[in-house]
Amino acid sequence: STIRQQRSIQRIPGPPPSSWLLGNMLQLFLPPYGYYDDIWRKTYGTVYRFQGCFGRDRLMISDPLALQHILNSGEFEFAPIFDTLFRWLFGERNMAVLKGEEHRNLRTAWNAAFTAGAVRQYQPILEKVAQGISEKLDPSDSPAIDICPLISSATVGSTTEVVFGCAVDDLGAEFVESNSNIMASSASQSSAQILIDEFGGLLPSWLFRRTIYLPTKASQALRTHVELASREGWRLVHEKMDAAKQGLDGGDDVYSMLCEYICAFTNKSLRPEDIVAQTSVMMIGGSDTTAYTLVWALVELAKNPELQDSLRAEIHGRPRTSRGDVAYDSMPLLNATIKESLRMYPVRPWTYRVATKDTFIPLSQSILSTNGERLSQIQVKKGQLVTLGFASYQKLESRWGEDSGQFNPGRWLESRVPQSAAIGPYANLLAFSGGSHTCVGWRLAVLEMQVILSELIDKFAFSLPVEESIEPRYMTNLMPTNADGQKRAAFCVKRVL
Numbered sequence: 001s002t003i004r005q006q007r008s009i010q011r012i013p014g015p016p017p018s019s020w021l022l023g024n025m026l027q028l029f030l031p032p033y034g035y036y037d038d039i040w041r042k043t044y045g046t047v048y049r050f051q052g053c054f055g056r057d058r059l060m061i062s063d064p065l066a067l068q069h070i071l072n073s074g075e076f077e078f079a080p081i082f083d084t085l086f087r088w089l090f091g092e093r094n095m096a097v098l099k100g101e102e103h104r105n106l107r108t109a110w111n112a113a114f115t116a117g118a119v120r121q122y123q124p125i126l127e128k129v130a131q132g133i134s135e136k137l138d139p140s141d142s143p144a145i146d147i148c149p150l151i152s153s154a155t156v157g158s159t160t161e162v163v164f165g166c167a168v169d170d171l172g173a174e175f176v177e178s179n180s181n182i183m184a185s186s187a188s189q190s191s192a193q194i195l196i197d198e199f200g201g202l203l204p205s206w207l208f209r210r211t212i213y214l215p216t217k218a219s220q221a222l223r224t225h226v227e228l229a230s231r232e233g234w235r236l237v238h239e240k241m242d243a244a245k246q247g248l249d250g251g252d253d254v255y256s257m258l259c260e261y262i263c264a265f266t267n268k269s270l271r272p273e274d275i276v277a278q279t280s281v282m283m284i285g286g287s288d289t290t291a292y293t294l295v296w297a298l299v300e301l302a303k304n305p306e307l308q309d310s311l312r313a314e315i316h317g318r319p320r321t322s323r324g325d326v327a328y329d330s331m332p333l334l335n336a337t338i339k340e341s342l343r344m345y346p347v348r349p350w351t352y353r354v355a356t357k358d359t360f361i362p363l364s365q366s367i368l369s370t371n372g373e374r375l376s377q378i379q380v381k382k383g384q385l386v387t388l389g390f391a392s393y394q395k396l397e398s399r400w401g402e403d404s405g406q407f408n409p410g411r412w413l414e415s416r417v418p419q420s421a422a423i424g425p426y427a428n429l430l431a432f433s434g435g436s437h438t439c440v441g442w443r444l445a446v447l448e449m450q451v452i453l454s455e456l457i458d459k460f461a462f463s464l465p466v467e468e469s470i471e472p473r474y475m476t477n478l479m480p481t482n483a484d485g486q487k488r489a490a491f492c493v494k495r496v497l
């Protein structure tokens with residue numbers, strides 16, 4: 001049956017591999033970003049077969065119904081590559097690697113700290129952090145300013161204030177340093193890296209996971225990082241548990257709220273160690289992701305001065321709620337710009353899942369197999385690795401229009417985008433994934449981007465220097481880089497207010 005299964009996958013059309021060793025991996029994952037994926041989607045359709053390393057068949061899926069099924073049916077789980085990577089980066093009990101009942105319980109508690117109402121309470125904190133960066137942005141500095149460090153420090157600051165209830169400087173210096181080293185070193189992509197990941201994925205999971213105990217510098221750094229995160233997490237949680245036990249007002253941050261929740265309820269579905277175990281994933285998951293999406297919005301606004309001026313006019317007219325807070329949700333162009341940035345530049349352009357049983361993946365549009373058969377569903381065997389093409393889905397002409405390859409916030413204002421067929425948590429996009437592992441911080445990320453973009457466009461005008469370009473590069477995240485592939489986003493900045 002394995003052979004028949006292979007045949008059925010092999011009947012799905014796709015590009016020829018460029019080598020046995022690396023298949024199509026270099027074409028897909030090395031620059032220029034998205035080039036081959038665009039061509040192959042247009043040539044072969046919303047499901048195409050490509051080759052991973054060592055001749056292994058892979059599926060790239062951008063069909064909306066198929067994606068929804070994979071994310072929501074419970075028949076697929078995180079593939080070993082990400083599962084192992086996440087264990088190394090975030091520790092064994094972080095929410096991205098927990099499964100089933102355990103994961104559901106943890107998410108129930110955690111989601112309560114990220115509801116629309118809860119996130120609204122974080123607005124003043126985020127506004128304070130955003131003002132902090134615009135004070136540090138000094139246009140007289142030099143002709144072109146790399147905006148990455150400033151935006152990153154704003155998003156890291158937002159995460160620590162909102163989640164831990166403290167400034168970055170109040171965390172242990174060792175932990176903060178280890179965190180930025182880990183973020184920098186996990187952002188890489190090369191043919192060697194791809195081979196190692198793929199080879200690791202072939203090992204039994206228990207063995208792959210243990211390669212972290214190899215005596216290399218990188219694995220030592222990862223182990224130290226997880227220990228530091230745990231130490232820091234315990235310090236924060238002890239403090240907040242003490243406050244909660246004494247009935248003191250511990251603050252509005254996520255950790256304080258969760259500690260109060262533990263003290264208030266006798267059913268112990270959440271334990272202090274469950275909070276501690278999320279310290280690393282919170283720090284890392286919430287920072288570069290939001291920062292890069294913001295940089296992409298700035299790049300597109302810099303390319304289109306009229307759009308930037310219209311957005312500035314909307315920001316200057318700041319609508320307010322009856323309580324006097326800025327009503328970011330009532331700013332149509334701001335929100336359209338954010339949605340369009342998430343659509344065109346999903347920080348995680350694709351993710352992987354593995355089938356936990358023999359099953360079928362339904363398709364919204366049938367595809368033609370290599371022998372001319374119409375397939376309305378795809379048969380997969382337990383263990384089949386599938387690539388979820390979030391970036392591909394977000395470029396489907398059938399969903400987003402003929403100009404889907406262009407950055408055009410107007411599509412959201414003219415309601416040319418799908419209104420129904422809810423997929424993903426936000427605006428029918430999959431940039432935040434979907435299903436049980438949907439990004440826990442998506443509402444926070446949206447508010448953070450609303451606040452920071454408003455602050456920056458309010459006070460500064462951005463344009464692109466002639467001598468430098470900013471290119472998206474897939475480095476596990478979709479990172480802004482210069483022509484040499486270094487993380488950098490250089491802008492000419494002028495103060496306007």
Ligand code: HEM
Nearest residue numbers: 095096285286289290293348351432433437439440441445
């Ligand atoms: C624009 C910003 C962001 C983007 C594009 C983004 C994207 C994603 C994606 C795609 C996933 C799922 C990965 C998969 O299914 O394979 C995810 C999960 C996650 N994100 Fe985000 N994220 C963002 C901001 C944040 C923020 C601000 C936080 C925290 C404060 C956060 C914390 C997490 C966590 C903890 C998970 C794991 C959830 C689980 O597995 O249950 N993210 N994110």
